Amino acid sequence: MLILMAQGAKREEIERVCQRVRELGLVPHEIPGSMRTAIGITGNQGPVHAEAFLHLPGVNECVPVSKPYKLVSREVKPEATVVDVNGQKIGDGSCAMIAGPCSVESREMAMRTAEVVANSGAKFFRGGAFKPRTSPYAFRGLKQEGLDILVEVRRHFDLRIVTEVMDTETLPAVAEAADVLQIGARNMQNFSLLEAAGRLRKPVLLKRAMSATIQELLMAAEYLLSLGNYNVILCERGIRTFETMTRNTFDIAALAMIKHHTHLPVIADPSHGVGIDWAVPPMARAATVAGADGIMIEVHPDPERALSDGQQSLTFEEYAKLAGDVAELAAWRRQR
Ligand code: PEP
Numbered sequence: 001m002l003i004l005m006a007q008g009a010k011r012e013e014i015e016r017v018c019q020r021v022r023e024l025g026l027v028p029h030e031i032p033g034s035m036r037t038a039i040g041i042t043g044n045q046g047p048v049h050a051e052a053f054l055h056l057p058g059v060n061e062c063v064p065v066s067k068p069y070k071l072v073s074r075e076v077k078p079e080a081t082v083v084d085v086n087g088q089k090i091g092d093g094s095c096a097m098i099a100g101p102c103s104v105e106s107r108e109m110a111m112r113t114a115e116v117v118a119n120s121g122a123k124f125f126r127g128g129a130f131k132p133r134t135s136p137y138a139f140r141g142l143k144q145e146g147l148d149i150l151v152e153v154r155r156h157f158d159l160r161i162v163t164e165v166m167d168t169e170t171l172p173a174v175a176e177a178a179d180v181l182q183i184g185a186r187n188m189q190n191f192s193l194l195e196a197a198g199r200l201r202k203p204v205l206l207k208r209a210m211s212a213t214i215q216e217l218l219m220a221a222e223y224l225l226s227l228g229n230y231n232v233i234l235c236e237r238g239i240r241t242f243e244t245m246t247r248n249t250f251d252i253a254a255l256a257m258i259k260h261h262t263h264l265p266v267i268a269d270p271s272h273g274v275g276i277d278w279a280v281p282p283m284a285r286a287a288t289v290a291g292a293d294g295i296m297i298e299v300h301p302d303p304e305r306a307l308s309d310g311q312q313s314l315t316f317e318e319y320a321k322l323a324g325d326v327a328e329l330a331a332w333r334r335q336r
């Protein structure tokens with residue numbers, strides 16, 4: 001249920017509605033809009049009855065929310081959400097570049113990569129310190145040392161740090177180094193991690209699991225919002241299909257779908273989406289035109305020697321060229 005307040009409803013009228021929601025054992029979520037405030041209700045098992053609210057002063061309308069996801073839905077909040085990451089915005093109509101190595105491998109490679117990323121105009125640096133790997137024998141990240149390097153990257157360059165958190169145990173340490181917490185494909189439905197990140201209120205980049213429907217991705221995001229964290233950025237990173245020529249099937253249609261059904265920003269990760277270096281730039285350009293709020297790219301000083309995901313990592317030259325292309329396409333998109 002969504003309660004729409006009248007235009008110009010008073011603060012105490014909004015408070016009173018929230019109070020009434022709490023009296024019924026439910027949770028109110030105030031959603032400010034440019035025209036009027038809406039109050040979403042969660043915590044109900046069955047339908048909530050409009051009569052409980054319609055008579056309260058300042059209430060205009062009570063609308064049932066038809067979708068299983070509520071707070072992430074455009075029905076509840078028609079205006080796009082802009083996530084502010086320490087002054088850099090995602091979802092404001094621009095196309096943010098988020099680039100860096102798959103894994104932070106050393107201080108030297110992280111700093112060299114960050115310099116290229118910053119000089120190409122990006123405001124976000126990605127790099128894993130805790131890496132989920134299929135094989136327990138593969139490189140699984142520098143862990144705390146990797147986080148310390150990321151903190152140094154932030155200090156030296158005008159870059160916000162995006163790094164993956166794999167579990168609740170390491171969440172406090174990762175949150176200290178990160179400006180944006182990445183919850184990876186393998187953890188999209190790790191509900192205890194979602195709950196902990198929801199309580200933290202730090203921006204979260206939530207990646208679509210490799211076999212998740214768009215609705216399952218939105219329901220995972222709903223966990224974060226239901227706990228009060230509205231700073232959520234969704235990410236399409238490819239799904240598993242019968243196709244084997246690409247690492248995953250990059251679902252560009254998901255970008256349009258997600259933007260239609262939710263107000264949350266959505267970025268594209270063509271690096272994991274296709275998994276082949278030469279196919280990444282065309283998919284990045286396509287995702288920009290399709291309306292992505294950001295593009296995440298893996299870039300490495302020497303992809304052949306990368307400790308993870310070298311086959312899909314761009315060289316510095318390839319990355320710089322792509323960053324220019326994305327900026328041009330984003331400018332074209334804005335003019336339309
Ligand atoms: C990554 O970004 O390096 C990563 C592991 O991504 P995903 O969770 O999408 O596989």
Ligand code: MN
Pocket residue numbers: 102103272298308309
């Ligand atoms: Mn990777």
